[in-house]
Amino acid sequence: MSETESPGRLIVGPFNRVEGDLEVQLELGAGQVTSARVNSPLFRGFERILEGRSPLDALVIVPRICGICSVSQSMAAVSALEALAGAAPPPNAVIAREIMRAVENLGDHLTHFHVFFMPDFARAAYAGRPWFPLVEERFKAAAGSAVREAVTARAGLFHVFGIMGGKWPHTLTIQPGGVARALDARDKVRLGAIITAFRHYLERSLFGAPLEAVLALSDLDALDAWRAQGPEGNFRLFLEIAHDLGLRGLGRAFDRFLSYGAGPGAGAGTWRDGAGGDLDFGRIAEDHSFARMTGRDRRHHPFDGSTEPDGADEAGYSWCKAPRLGGLPFETGAIARRLVAGDPLVEALALRDGGNVESRVIARLLELAREVERIGSLVRQLEVKGDWHVETRLPDEGRGLGVTEAARGALGHWLRVEGGRIAAYQIIAPTTWNFSPRDSDGVPGPLEKALEGTPVADGERVPAAVQHVVRSFDPCMVCTVH
Amino acid sequence: MNLLWLQSGGCGGCTMSMLCAEAPDLLATLDGAGIELLWHPTLSEETGGEVVDLLRAILDGRRTLDVLCVEGSILLGPNGTGRFHMMAGTGRPMMDWVRDLAAHARHVVAVGTCAAFGGVTAAGANPADACGLQYDGREKGGLLGPDFLARGGLPVINVAGCPTHPNWVTEALMLLADEGLTGADLDPYQRPRFYADHLVHHGCPRNEYYEYKASAHQPSDLGCMMEHMGCLGTQAHADCNTRLWNGEGSCTRGGYACINCTAPEFEEPGHAYLETPKFAGIPIGLPTDMPKAWFVALSSLAKAATPDRVRRNAAADRILVPPTVHEKRKR
Numbered sequence: 059m060s061e062t063e064s065p066g067r068l069i070v071g072p073f074n075r076v077e078g079d080l081e082v083q084l085e086l087g088a089g090q091v092t093s094a095r096v097n098s099p100l101f102r103g104f105e106r107i108l109e110g111r112s113p114l115d116a117l118v119i120v121p122r123i124c125g126i127c128s129v130s131q132s133m134a135a136v137s138a139l140e141a142l143a144g145a146a147p148p149p150n151a152v153i154a155r156e157i158m159r160a161v162e163n164l165g166d167h168l169t170h171f172h173v174f175f176m177p178d179f180a181r182a183a184y185a186g187r188p189w190f191p192l193v194e195e196r197f198k199a200a201a202g203s204a205v206r207e208a209v210t211a212r213a214g215l216f217h218v219f220g221i222m223g224g225k226w227p228h229t230l231t232i233q234p235g236g237v238a239r240a241l242d243a244r245d246k247v248r249l250g251a252i253i254t255a256f257r258h259y260l261e262r263s264l265f266g267a268p269l270e271a272v273l274a275l276s277d278l279d280a281l282d283a284w285r286a287q288g289p290e291g292n293f294r295l296f297l298e299i300a301h302d303l304g305l306r307g308l309g310r311a312f313d314r315f316l317s318y319g320a321g322p323g324a325g326a327g328t329w330r331d332g333a334g335g336d337l338d339f340g341r342i343a344e345d346h347s348f349a350r351m352t353g354r355d356r357r358h359h360p361f362d363g364s365t366e367p368d369g370a371d372e373a374g375y376s377w378c379k380a381p382r383l384g385g386l387p388f389e390t391g392a393i394a395r396r397l398v399a400g401d402p403l404v405e406a407l408a409l410r411d412g413g414n415v416e417s418r419v420i421a422r423l424l425e426l427a428r429e430v431e432r433i434g435s436l437v438r439q440l441e442v443k444g445d446w447h448v449e450t451r452l453p454d455e456g457r458g459l460g461v462t463e464a465a466r467g468a469l470g471h472w473l474r475v476e477g478g479r480i481a482a483y484q485i486i487a488p489t490t491w492n493f494s495p496r497d498s499d500g501v502p503g504p505l506e507k508a509l510e511g512t513p514v515a516d517g518e519r520v521p522a523a524v525q526h527v528v529r530s531f532d533p534c535m536v537c538t539v540h
Numbered sequence: 541m542n543l544l545w546l547q548s549g550g551c552g553g554c555t556m557s558m559l560c561a562e563a564p565d566l567l568a569t570l571d572g573a574g575i576e577l578l579w580h581p582t583l584s585e586e587t588g589g590e591v592v593d594l595l596r597a598i599l600d601g602r603r604t605l606d607v608l609c610v611e612g613s614i615l616l617g618p619n620g621t622g623r624f625h626m627m628a629g630t631g632r633p634m635m636d637w638v639r640d641l642a643a644h645a646r647h648v649v650a651v652g653t654c655a656a657f658g659g660v661t662a663a664g665a666n667p668a669d670a671c672g673l674q675y676d677g678r679e680k681g682g683l684l685g686p687d688f689l690a691r692g693g694l695p696v697i698n699v700a701g702c703p704t705h706p707n708w709v710t711e712a713l714m715l716l717a718d719e720g721l722t723g724a725d726l727d728p729y730q731r732p733r734f735y736a737d738h739l740v741h742h743g744c745p746r747n748e749y750y751e752y753k754a755s756a757h758q759p760s761d762l763g764c765m766m767e768h769m770g771c772l773g774t775q776a777h778a779d780c781n782t783r784l785w786n787g788e789g790s791c792t793r794g795g796y797a798c799i800n801c802t803a804p805e806f807e808e809p810g811h812a813y814l815e816t817p818k819f820a821g822i823p824i825g826l827p828t829d830m831p832k833a834w835f836v837a838l839s840s841l842a843k844a845a846t847p848d849r850v851r852r853n854a855a856a857d858r859i860l861v862p863p864t865v866h867e868k869r870k871r
Contacts, residue, residue: 070588071629074581077552081628101624102549102615103667110664112812118799122660125553125703169559177585199585200577206567213560220786224794226560227553227703230814231759231794238759238795240857367667369618377624446857447760520588536551 070520071099073528075174075199077126078535080493082528083375084521086514091524094502094509096493101350101377104540105365108483113139113452113475114234116483120471121228123485124537126169128227129162130464131537134485138460138473139234143452148445151236154222157249157436158232159462160429161218164256166465167392167422168215170532171264172197172208175419176292178525179299189298196292204263204292211259217252221245236447241440249437257430265427266291272427276402278410281420293423306407306416308512309527311504313412315394316383316491318461318468326461326468328388329397332409339459341384342470344486348495350374357382357498360472360484361457377539380494380503381486389413389504390467390491391531393421413508415530422532454478464488466534487537505531541573541717543607544598544641545580545651548634549625549661549670550612553703554652555582560786561706573714578605588629595637598644607716608645609709610638610673613654613661614683617669624668635683638673642684646692647716648673649699651709656698656729657804658682664808674698674730678804694723698730702801705783708735729804731777739828740773740791740798743781750774752846753839754854760795763854767823770814771797774827778802 071081081097104123108116120135121128133155140147147155177199184190196204216226222239223229231238241249257269265272266289275281285297300306314330316337326337343357351374352366367377380387388394393413396404404424407417457474467488474482494503502510505528514521547555559566559582570577577584579591586594597603614635615624622633630637642648650673653659658677661670672682674696680686689695699712712732715721727736741750749755749764756763765771773781773791776798780790791798799813800806811817817824826835849861 069629072581072588072591072627073629074579074584074587074591077582079547079625079628081626097628099626099628100549100615101668102661102670103665106667107660107664115813118813119660119663122551122553122702125551125556128551128553128556173583181585200567200580200583206565209559209567210562210565213562213565216560217787220784220789222794223786224789224791224796225780225785227551227556229794230791230796230799233759233796236760239793240760240795242858367618367624369621369623447758449758520590525587 068514068519070524075177075529076533076535077124078538080528080533080535082509082524084509084514084524090514091509091512094506095375096495096503096505097376098378098493098535098539100535101367101539103365103367105483105485108480111480112478113142113473113480116473116480117230117232123540124534125227126166127162127464127466127469127534127537129158129223129229129232130462130469132229132232133159133462134460134469134471136232136234136460137462138458138471139452140450141458141460142456142473142475143234143450145235145448145450147236148448150440150444150446153436153439154237154241154446155232157433158219158222158229160433160436161215162226163463163465164426164429164433165212165215166532167426168208168212170422170465171419172205174532175529176296177202177205178522178529181522183522187302189295189302192295193299207263211256215252215256218249221248233447234452235450236445238447240446241442243442246437246440246442250434253430253434253437257434260426260430264291264423265289265293269427269431272424273431275424278406281403296419296423300416300419305526306411306414308523309415309418309508309530310412311389311508312387313408314386314388315397315413316388316390316468317394317398318463318470319398324399327398328383329394329408334398334400337383342486343382345380345382345497347380347498348374348376349379350377351379360470360486361474363472363482363484365484376495378490378493378495380497381491382497387494387497387501387503387507388491390488391418392425392465393418394467395463396421396425415526418530464534464537466532466537467491469537485540487534487540489531489533489535489538492531493533493538541606542576542578542604543609543713544578544605545609545611546634546638546641547581548610548612548638548655549615549668550652550654550659552582552611554611554701554709557703558706558709561710566706566710569710569714573717575713575717592630595641599640601644605641605645607647607649607713608641609649609651610655611651613658613670613672614638615661615668615670617667639683642673642688642690645690647694647697648690649697649712650674651699652704653700653702653801653806656696656700659702660807662807675804694721694726695730697721697726697732700729700731700802701778702806705735705780705785707783708732727777731802735779735783736777736802738777738779738782740776740778740780741827742779744773744792745781746792748850749854751842752850753843754846754850756854760857761855762857762859765792765797766816768816769797770799770812770816772800772825773798775825776800776802
């Protein structure tokens, strides 16, 4: 027990199998969490690092905010730069970038399920469960057969970046006006082969069935049938575990979701109270009340935001600011994307029990199936004889908003340029939304809310249920504060 | 050989890159070399107090530590307190944990340019006061000081790169496990020579354009990127174009400049990354070991001798003029 722990209070950290560093402070009572505070303990100051540089330098700096969402960061930056310049890249470049963004998301979902999330069910505490021997063989951390297979499949999938982006992470091929590498017919068939091989791996290992069968799942009865007598695969294994442990009763937050829209043409939107709605970017603001940042007197729209750390601030308990939409916390991620896109099965799950450990993971796995098919068709749409880049000049003054969807949800960059230099750069990452601290109204962030009521057994130092809830969000802590 | 991996003020990209190791994959490579992960933040089961127990056991001498890998720069701020990065769950700055653990480790490996020299986290105003384990930029020192030697007798091994190639890391670790890495195998910045004694220029597919100074002017042009696009491949120490990334990639193959990410202070080139600074029309940064007069003389000669094919292709995004196919010589 660390010196910071006391009866009725538990501090969990370092919290691993998340990207980056995370600490969770729990107040306990009557065998459950009564209140939670989420602390992002690392501040690097990327928004300040960007100030004063040439705007194009953002494409070198921002991917390095995060080694797991690197391409998503590049995509948000290039969108902001193109908004600034009023530039429109040729169709090939739009498709090529979208393939890279979507492939990175696939790799992240794969890593989350196999390397980060499932190994918790292979812990000794679950040794008595009927599914345990299988889970232990497949998902023991850093050793299970499915963990190893996923790492290998991901490395093969990321050959997409060897062809299109030079390397992953931290490619510079994404540039205002297009992409820096034109693809030829040979590249195109090679990309197709990589995606097809990955699809076959998913069908064999994760789903045990053709993707068409997964994509046909559209209601709760069909999902129950898949759990009861569906094909052998790790998707079904998860459904069985979730049912046995009641994971759908765990980790519910506010049931308010937002997405900036996955892919070109998919609109930004919200989903709350069982229905979709519009998203007004003008109503996004960040609250610094508990963020160890100056500027606590008011909420800041990101075009008017600031990042001045205040190490002496004792009220603050995280370096993470608290983003709010219309004054309220929102959850983002694969489940939000599926809801905003109108996915009937995810909608049925959310209408029944909201966002929870089970529905977040199911949404991610369904997205894996859907996206791998969509990427295959994007590759076929590439016109190798067409243009890949148009010359683009950036103005010396102006501002631009760039938004995209990283694996973990809505990512936005708000850029202001003065005298040909970056005057201000504000970033709100997905886990900034999900793991935000309390705001000036005392309203907790989504994870803080989701942890309330989570059961904690006597003597549990690192409560299993708390780990499931935290990891169900697939947090990326290095993006959170940046 | 056991290994403890800590992530400090970085992006985690070196771990993410390392997971792309292939033939054999990462876990098989480590198994095969007899490398046991005591703990890794991405891969290991243990979390929270279980990890703190392990760290304490190392500091108390109840557990020996063979290799300490640190990914990410060390954050000294604000005002030298290290509070910009407290290790979660411990109420203690990461810089203190790293300093104490380094004293117990047989070898200390800085994974990535952040951990080696400070890297991108130290860019611009360096708001978090970031530095490397044994360097602060080009200057020796950093967290552990210029004279630090690990128990095994080596200084910090700087596997620099942003990110690191998966096999720069795995091969350095395998060499350590095999007692195959000595002080003589490290270059002046303490980078393993097996990859740092090469230049990114070696094996670059744009070499013919370089030879004739047939240059690219905008992204997607096929020409050499040294003259206008900021490419530092002729100066950058790494084997990217002979080893290749994610199957068949490299920065220059991906269509963009090498920004010399294995070097200290690459994050502050003194100009926009993708522009070449020039004096009187001549790039300021010359190819490594090349005298300026010869560079100028050869460049003007080469430009005059540029074949039409090379000149036209350099300014296109695909091959417009293929190399001539010569008819078989008559016997």
